[in-house]
Amino acid sequence: MTADPQSADRRPPGGAPGVGAAAYGRPQPFRFDRIGAGLNALGTVWIFGLLVLVDADIVGRELFGAPVRGAIEIVGLSIVGIVFLQLPNALWAGRFTKAELLIDALGLRRPRLGAAVQGILHLFGALALTLVTVAVWPEFLRAWQIGDYVGAIADFTAPTWPVRLVMVIGSALTAITFLLLAYSDFRAAIGARRSDR
Incomplete structure (x- = not known):
C-alpha cells in the first residue's frame, strides 16, 4: 500500500490535531524548534521541582507543624514562569487552542484559502505576543533595578525579576x-x- 503523493496538499493548514507543526512541513531554520523543546523540558523539570516542594510543605505541616517557608510565593511565581517557558513549544507542536472546526474544514475544501487564513491568524498571534513582550520588558527592568520581591522581610523573600x-x-x-x-x-x-478548485 502506497501513500497518495498529493495527500499532503489536502492536509488542513496547521496539520492534523496533535501531529504538530513539523508534520505540515513547517520550516525549521537554525533548528528553531529545538529552542522551544529545550525550554519545554526546563519547564517540565520546574514542575517536578514544584511537586517536591508542595509535598515537602504538606509533610512539614502535617507531621512537624512547620511548613516550608515561602512555598506559596514560590508556587505563585513558578506557575507564571512555567507557562511562558512552554508557550513556544506548545505553539510549534500545534497544541494551542484554536477554532479547528472552521480552519480544518476550510483547509480541506480550499487548501490555499485555508492556508492564507491560517497565516493571517498567525500574524495576529505574533502581534499579540509582541505587545506582551513590549509590556513585560519595562516590568523586568523595574524589578531588576529596585530589587522587587515577594514575601516578607525576616521571613522569606524571593526576587521577581527572574520570572x-x-x-x-x-x-x-x-x-x-x-x-x-x-x-x-x-x-x-x-x-x-x-486542488481547491
Whole structure:
C-alpha cells in the first residue's frame, strides 16, 4: 500500500490535531524548534521541582507543624514562569487552542484559502505576543533595578525579576514562532497545487 503523493496538499493548514507543526512541513531554520523543546523540558523539570516542594510543605505541616517557608510565593511565581517557558513549544507542536472546526474544514475544501487564513491568524498571534513582550520588558527592568520581591522581610523573600525575564523570553520566542508559522502558511497558500478548485 502506497501513500497518495498529493495527500499532503489536502492536509488542513496547521496539520492534523496533535501531529504538530513539523508534520505540515513547517520550516525549521537554525533548528528553531529545538529552542522551544529545550525550554519545554526546563519547564517540565520546574514542575517536578514544584511537586517536591508542595509535598515537602504538606509533610512539614502535617507531621512537624512547620511548613516550608515561602512555598506559596514560590508556587505563585513558578506557575507564571512555567507557562511562558512552554508557550513556544506548545505553539510549534500545534497544541494551542484554536477554532479547528472552521480552519480544518476550510483547509480541506480550499487548501490555499485555508492556508492564507491560517497565516493571517498567525500574524495576529505574533502581534499579540509582541505587545506582551513590549509590556513585560519595562516590568523586568523595574524589578531588576529596585530589587522587587515577594514575601516578607525576616521571613522569606524571593526576587521577581527572574520570572519576569522568563516572561520576556517566552513571549518573544512565541512571537517569532507565530511569524515562522505565518511564513509557512503563506508559502503554502501561494505554492499549493490547485486542488481547491
